[in-house]
Amino acid sequence: MRRPIFSAMTETPTVHDWGGGRPAFRRWLDAFYDLVEDDPELARLFGGTVSAEHRDHVTTWWCEVMGGPADYTAHHGGYEHMLAHHRGLAITPELRLRFVTLLSKAADLAELPADPEFRAALMGYAEWGTRLAQQNSQPGAAVVEHAPVPCWGWGVAPPYQP
Ligand code: HEM
Numbered sequence: 001m002r003r004p005i006f007s008a009m010t011e012t013p014t015v016h017d018w019g020g021g022r023p024a025f026r027r028w029l030d031a032f033y034d035l036v037e038d039d040p041e042l043a044r045l046f047g048g049t050v051s052a053e054h055r056d057h058v059t060t061w062w063c064e065v066m067g068g069p070a071d072y073t074a075h076h077g078g079y080e081h082m083l084a085h086h087r088g089l090a091i092t093p094e095l096r097l098r099f100v101t102l103l104s105k106a107a108d109l110a111e112l113p114a115d116p117e118f119r120a121a122l123m124g125y126a127e128w129g130t131r132l133a134q135q136n137s138q139p140g141a142a143v144v145e146h147a148p149v150p151c152w153g154w155g156v157a158p159p160y161q162p
Pocket of ligand 1: 042045046053054057058061076081082085086089091095096099125126127128129130133134
């Protein structure tokens, strides 16, 4: 039988808070980009290595999406800036799959919470976001030019409570 992590949960936490907040997301994305650097084809897209600045910006993005502070919108140019970084990259289906698989692998390496609800929420966005990134990265793609930074939640499976 699954046991509750909190016996009396008054309010559903954000995915960001449940995951451990910014330090946990940074630890995860550091583990992820280390794996990317070991994959020559993926690493090539980033110029061989993934800078600390890039890791920091992407952490800010993920934290905002998962219900943390809206700092990517406030300080990093929001959706439009993220979109601009992916345009023209021509991400192949194979590279997308490797990217999303490494995100899942890195979540284990970084010891993010392993409960199915958290991992499903995290990887649900990873699957959605990588598919959009792949589409938007194709030369001549019809992209959505303006949008808010997405806000992801628990979907149909919030943290388990008996
Ligand atoms: C959930 C999916 C994804 C998210 C949330 C995401 C997020 C981001 C963000 C926020 C940036 C801009 C960082 C900044 O502000 O400096 C960025 C850049 C970049 N992303 Fe993604 N990304 C995703 C999928 C992908 C995929 C599938 C690939 C390739 C396989 C990719 C390759 C890149 C590259 C190469 C850059 C940097 C491009 C440059 O330096 O101009 N991303 N990503």
